[in-house]
Amino acid sequence: MLELQNLKKVYKVGNTVTKALDDVSVAFRQKEFVAILGPSGSGKTTFLNVVGGLDRYDSGDMIINGQSTKSFKDTDWDAYRNNSIGFVFQSYNLISHLGITDNVELGMTLSGVSKEEKRQKAEDALRRVGLGDHLNKKPNQLSGGQMQRVAIARALANDPDILLCDEPTGALDSDTGIQIMELIQELSLEKLVIMVTHNPELAENYANRIIEFSDGQMVGDSNPYDNTVEADKLNLKRTKMSYFTALSLSFKNIWTKKGRTFLTAFASSIGIIGIAVVLSLSNGFQKQIDQTQAETLAQFPITISQIAQDTSAENLTNIEDSDEPFPKTSEVVANVDPRENFQHINPIDEEFIDYVENIDPALSQHINYARSTQLNLMREIDGEPQMVQFSNVDSENQTTGDMMNMVSSMTGVGVSTFPHNLDSGNNTFLQDNYDVLSGNYPANENEVVLIVDENNEANLHGLNNLGFEVEEGDAIPFEDIVGTKIALVYNNAYYEELLTGNYVPNQDLEEVYNNDSNEIITVSGVLRIKEDSPMDLLAPGIAYSDLLAQKVVNENQKSDVVQAQEDSDVNVMTNEPIEGESKDQVMTFLGANEIPNTIMIYPNNFEAKDEVLAYLDEFNEGKANEDKIIYSDLAGTMTELTGGLMDAITYVLIAFAAISLITSMIMISIITYTSVLERTKEIGVLKALGARKKDITRVFDAETLILGVFSGVIGIVVAYLLTSPINSMIESLTELSNVAQLDPVHAIVLVIISTILTVLGGHIPAKMAANKDAAIALRAD
Numbered sequence: 115m116l117e118l119q120n121l122k123k124v125y126k127v128g129n130t131v132t133k134a135l136d137d138v139s140v141a142f143r144q145k146e147f148v149a150i151l152g153p154s155g156s157g158k159t160t161f162l163n164v165v166g167g168l169d170r171y172d173s174g175d176m177i178i179n180g181q182s183t184k185s186f187k188d189t190d191w192d193a194y195r196n197n198s199i200g201f202v203f204q205s206y207n208l209i210s211h212l213g214i215t216d217n218v219e220l221g222m223t224l225s226g227v228s229k230e231e232k233r234q235k236a237e238d239a240l241r242r243v244g245l246g247d248h249l250n251k252k253p254n255q256l257s258g259g260q261m262q263r264v265a266i267a268r269a270l271a272n273d274p275d276i277l278l279c280d281e282p283t284g285a286l287d288s289d290t291g292i293q294i295m296e297l298i299q300e301l302s303l304e305k306l307v308i309m310v311t312h313n314p315e316l317a318e319n320y321a322n323r324i325i326e327f328s329d330g331q332m333v334g335d336s337n338p339y340d341n342t343v344e345a346d347k348l349n350l351k352r353t354k355m356s357y358f359t360a361l362s363l364s365f366k367n368i369w370t371k372k373g374r375t376f377l378t379a380f381a382s383s384i385g386i387i388g389i390a391v392v393l394s395l396s397n398g399f400q401k402q403i404d405q406t407q408a409e410t411l412a413q414f415p416i417t418i419s420q421i422a423q424d425t426s427a428e429n430l431t432n433i434e435d436s437d438e439p440f441p442k443t444s445e446v447v448a449n450v451d452p453r454e455n456f457q458h459i460n461p462i463d464e465e466f467i468d469y470v471e472n473i474d475p476a477l478s479q480h481i482n483y484a485r486s487t488q489l490n491l492m493r494e495i496d497g498e499p500q501m502v503q504f505s506n507v508d509s510e511n512q513t514t515g516d517m518m519n520m521v522s523s524m525t526g527v528g529v530s531t532f533p534h535n536l537d538s539g540n541n542t543f544l545q546d547n548y549d550v551l552s553g554n555y556p557a558n559e560n561e562v563v564l565i566v567d568e569n570n571e572a573n574l575h576g577l578n579n580l581g582f583e584v585e586e587g588d589a590i591p592f593e594d595i596v597g598t599k600i601a602l603v604y605n606n607a608y609y610e611e612l613l614t615g616n617y618v619p620n621q622d623l624e625e626v627y628n629n630d631s632n633e634i635i636t637v638s639g640v641l642r643i644k645e646d647s648p649m650d651l652l653a654p655g656i657a658y659s660d661l662l663a664q665k666v667v668n669e670n671q672k673s674d675v676v677q678a679q680e681d682s683d684v685n686v687m688t689n690e691p692i693e694g695e696s697k698d699q700v701m702t703f704l705g706a707n708e709i710p711n712t713i714m715i716y717p718n719n720f721e722a723k724d725e726v727l728a729y730l731d732e733f734n735e736g737k738a739n740e741d742k743i744i745y746s747d748l749a750g751t752m753t754e755l756t757g758g759l760m761d762a763i764t765y766v767l768i769a770f771a772a773i774s775l776i777t778s779m780i781m782i783s784i785i786t787y788t789s790v791l792e793r794t795k796e797i798g799v800l801k802a803l804g805a806r807k808k809d810i811t812r813v814f815d816a817e818t819l820i821l822g823v824f825s826g827v828i829g830i831v832v833a834y835l836l837t838s839p840i841n842s843m844i845e846s847l848t849e850l851s852n853v854a855q856l857d858p859v860h861a862i863v864l865v866i867i868s869t870i871l872t873v874l875g876g877h878i879p880a881k882m883a884a885n886k887d888a889a890i891a892l893r894a895d
Contacts, residue, residue, distance in 0.1 A: 115275065116165070116306065117141040121174035123160055123330075134160035135171065136330035141339045144275070147302035149317035150310045152327035158310045159280065161327065165308060166199050166278045167191040168802060168888045189806060193350035196225050196804025200269030202298075204281035206261040207799045207892060208253040211370040212363070214240065214264045215249050221272045221803040224353040232271075239267035243297060259290035266297060268803075277301060279309040283316065295320045355809035357816065364817035367793070378785055379825040385775035386829025386868050387836070389768055393860045394837055396764040398853035414747075415482070415651070415714035416726060418470075422744040423456045458744050462709055466743060469733055470713060477722040477729070480543045482533035483660045483710035486702045487667060490603040491635070492627045495581045499627035502579050502600060530565070530652045531660050533716055543716065547647045552592035553639030559661035560602075561638035564595055565652045568643065576655030580637075598637040602666070605673030605704060607631050617675040617686050635662075660710075670705035679704060723747070775867075778825070779875035786818055786876035790883040797883050798891030807884040814883050818876030819869060826868030830861045 123135035134157045142148060150158045163169035164176065170191075176183045178198065186194070201207075208217050215236050222232035237249055243263040253261055262282060269277055279298060283291030298307060299320045311317055317324050326334035368375045470481060493502045533543045544555050544563070551570070556563055566572045577584050580598065584590060607629035609617045620626050641657075670676055679686045683693060685700055692700060701707050715730075717723040727747060734742040790797070797810055837854040844853045 115142065115144045115179055117177040118165075119175045119177065121164065121171045121176065123157075123164060123169070123171050133157075133330040135164065137174070138330075138332055139174075140325065140332060140335065142306050142308070143339050144306060145303060146323055146337075146339075147299060147307045147321045148309070148323045148325060149321035150308065150325050150327060151312075151314060151317055154312075156327040157330040158327045160330075162278055162280055162308065162310050163889045165276070166201060166802070167195045168892070189352060190350060192801075192804045192806045193352050194804075195802060196221060196272065196353045197350050198275045199802075200272070200274035200277045201802045202262070202265050202269050202277065202279040202282045203892065204284040206253070206258075206265045206285075207795060207802075208261055208264055208268075209363075209796050209799060210253055211367045213250065213252050214245065214256070214267075216366075217253070217264060218268045218271045220800075221268060223359050224355055224804050224809070225272060225351055226354060227272075235271050236267070239271040240264070242270070243267045257290075258286055259293065262286060262290075262294055263297070266294070266301075270301070275305055277305055277307045279307065281311055282309065283311075283313075291316075353804040353806060353809070355805060355812060357812065360809070360812040360816035361820065363813055364820055367789075368817060368820055375821070375824070378781075379821055379828050382778035382782055382821070382872065383825040383829035383832065383868070385772065385778050386826055386864050387833050388770075388774055389772065390830055390833030390856060390861065390864055391836055391840070391854070392764060392767040393864075394833060394854045394856040395840070396767075397857050397860065398855040401855065402850060402853060415716045416723070416730070416745050416747050418460060418462065418713040418715075418730075418743060418745045420460050420462055420711045422458045422460050422746065459740075460743050461741055462711075462713070462743070464709075466733065467709070467713075470715065473715070473726065473729060476718065477726050478715050478717050480533035480716040482531055482543075482714040482716070483663070484531060484712035484714070485660070485663050485667070485707070485710045486699075487663050487705045487707070488703050489663075489666060489705070490605070490608040492601040492603055492623065492632075493581045493599070494627070499601075499623045500581060501623070502581050530655065530657045531663065532652060532657050533660070533714065544641060547644060547651075548641040549644050551640045551642050553596035553637070555641075556638045556659065559659050559665055560633060561636050562600075562656055562658035562662075564637055564640045565654050565657045566640060566642050567654045570642065571654060573653065573655035580656065592640050595637055596639055600635040600637075601627055602633045602635050602662075603627075603629065604631055604633075604666070605670045605675050609673070609675040611674065611678075615678075615686070616689065617678065664708070666705050667708045671708070673704075673706075676701065676704050676706040679706075775871055778868075779871045782818055782821065782872045782875035783879060785821075786814060787879040787882070789817065790814065790879050790886075793883075794886065794891045794894040797886050798888050798894065801886075801888035802892065810884040810886075811877075811880045814880035815873055815877060818872045818880070821876075822869035822872030823865060825872065826865035829868065830856070830864060834861075 118138055118140050121135050121138040122133070125132045125134055136157075138157075138161065150161060152158045160169060164171050178194070183190075183194075208214070209220070212220070215233070218236035218239055219232045222235060227235070237246075240246060240249055240263075243266050245260060245263055245267065248256065248260065253264065256264065262285075266282075277298070282298060283294050286294060295316060298309065301307060302322070309317075309321065323337035324334070325332060325336075473481070491502045492499050494500075542555065548565070551566070553563075564572055564576075574584070574586055577590070580600070582590055582595075603626055607626055608619055610620045611617055635658075637656075675686060679697075679700060683697075684690060685692050687700075698707065715726060717726050727745075730743065730745055800810060800813070834856055837856060840854045841852055845851050
């Protein structure tokens with residue numbers, strides 16, 4: 115079954131060449147007890163290692179069951195050791211952190227025997243060698259003879275064809291040695307036993323064949339064998355160690371060094387602790403910022419103006435600072451400011467307004483329109499009708515010519531419009547954000563309110579234009595303001611046609627004031643921003659609904675002066691030629707332009723803002739750049755600035771904390787290397803049992819994996835425990851509560867990072883372990 119043909123093995127150390135095996139040829143029977151005798155250095159141990167597949171021959175051939183091993187690869191030798199060879203060593207070579215049953219099972223684990231079967235075989239083998247009463251013990255709880263019995267049980271458990279014994283009684287007393295030899299002799303009746311010994315007496319008393327070695331050559335064979343019988347074909351089953359087995363072996367080893375393991379894991383977790391604390395603070399501060407922004411910025415409108423600023427990347431590129439040197443010429447060069455490229459005319463039309471009006475009320479219930487529409491307003495003061503206005507212009511100093519050439523913005527100082535409500539079933543914008551100091555909220559479009567600031571102050575010009583003769587610092591009782599009546603005069607009552615066909619304001623104010631078509635506007639209340647409202651968006655002064663402006667536009671579009679202006683290329687009030695934009699301005703002044711110059715959309719909350727922006731972006735899809743609507747999102751801009759700043763701070767702090775992670779990675783490499791040195795003999799045992807290189811690597815990778823997970827968990831637990839004192843300290847300094855908040859996702863990611871880094875750090879020493887020579891590893895102390 116086993117034959118060696120002209121086997122040679124040479125060792126070179128420097129210039130010294132040693133022939134460990136020199137043209138050795140020998141064949142063995144399937145069942146016999148062969149003793150190998152010879153002085154130290156004669157080659158007998160090398161012979162045993164070559165037969166056992168722990169060492170490779172240089173030339174010749176070793177034939178197993180008629181099959182040459184010349185073409186064997188590493189995996190073939192691994193399978194051969196696992197399937198066909200059982201080793202019994204002088205120093206037992208048991209793995210100390212495993213129980214004796216686990217030691218016996220190890221070879222079967224590598225060959226893929228099921229859990230129940232290998233446990234049964236291991237216990238049967240231990241009972242056969244007389245250790246049935248010690249199944250649950252560890253090697254350090256046994257005597258030398260008992261440990262050698264465990265080694266024999268391990269060698270037998272996988273039912274090998276060949277049992278190789280290297281000085282099996284060398285470390286035992288005489289009586290125990292005899293017991294072991296009798297056991298080995300008994301086993302030789304079932305399989306081939308090859309024993310290396312220095313003791314000729316043992317060989318003569320127990321072996322039935324003695325082979326003598328000297329200087330690497332066979333010099334004697336007491337019972338030669340001529341291999342003429344054809345043996346069964348060699349069938350090797352590949353070995354494989356599962357990840358679970360590797361983890362189990364590594365965990366048991368780590369568990370025997372609990373103190374060192376904890377200190378190692380804690381030291382390598384320091385980086386994780388630092389990063390986790392930074393992330394928890396960053397996460398908490400970001401939540402504080404987000405909450406503050408949600409409270410303070412939620413009411414910031416998304417603004418769409420007729421003239422917008424296009425800050426796209428292409429335009430920004432055009433204003434980058436030039437790297438060109440300063441010119442030395444004495445000339446001025448005319449140029450166009452590249453910032454003019456920012457200007458974009460939004461094509462706001464009825465289609466877009468309808469699109470905005472169809473926005474989901476769940477996203478925005480309040481939309482405001484600012485229009486450049488002149489309202490013709492009159493009030494009776496001291497029994498005399500007088501012109502008043504909702505603007506910042508002093509009516510007493512305003513001439514007719516001024517009025518004809520002025521396009522008054524609805525959002526000027528002292529006057530503002532509040533948005534109308536898309537969903538009438540909910541509170542209005544004013545009810546959400548303003549308290550009534552006197553009177554009531556407006557109930558219809560003909561009711562307006564006076565807005566005061568937190569000091570109950572209102573715009574002086576706005577009060578003057580309402581007919582209140584006050585100077586700076588004067589106080590007006592609420593009851594004098596609430597209920598004030600103002601006449602809204604439409605164009606047909608306000609403008610009269612001259613014989614020349616021109617139109618001018620009617621100078622008979624009494625007639626204008628008493629016209630039956632006039633509508634009465636009432637100041638329904640005095641309002642002030644709520645103390646808990648995040649944003650005061652209405653300027654102190656008169657505020658009215660855009661519905662009133664829309665009503666005025668609808669009526670004025672039917673007026674005679676507007677109809678005349680539509681059909682004329684000259685200003686019907688001044689006879690000046692007008693066209694294009696100038697004509698549009700006059701039509702706007704006459705209150706006939708229904709297109710607002712600014713639209714403000716108020717998201718219901720901060721979360722809805724992004725959906726509103728997405729809704730607006732959908733309108734632009736597929737449109738040319740000049741046909742797109744550009745909006746400004748002040749809240750989004752501020753959020754990006756604060757969010758970017760917080761991210762930058764977080765990245766810098768993480769970078770500093772990550773240095774300790776690199777240190778941990780180096781430390782894990784050193785510790786794994788130390789573990790490799792400590793477990794060198796275990797590596798040899800695993801290889802002797804048929805473990806592949808990748809299996810050895812897997813064992814040590816598994817150990818670093820466990821350390822990585824353990825250190826990551828320790829880091830997260832410590833970081834979490836630190837959040838309480840950190841929060842207490844921050845609250846005492848800043849009054850901000852519960853700032854440090856460790857995100858569970860961050861915690862999981864950090865554990866994964868810790869694991870990856872430790873595995874990477876330990877992989878090189880693990881590869882070193884896998885490449886160790888099995889025979890040398892077995893001789894390690």
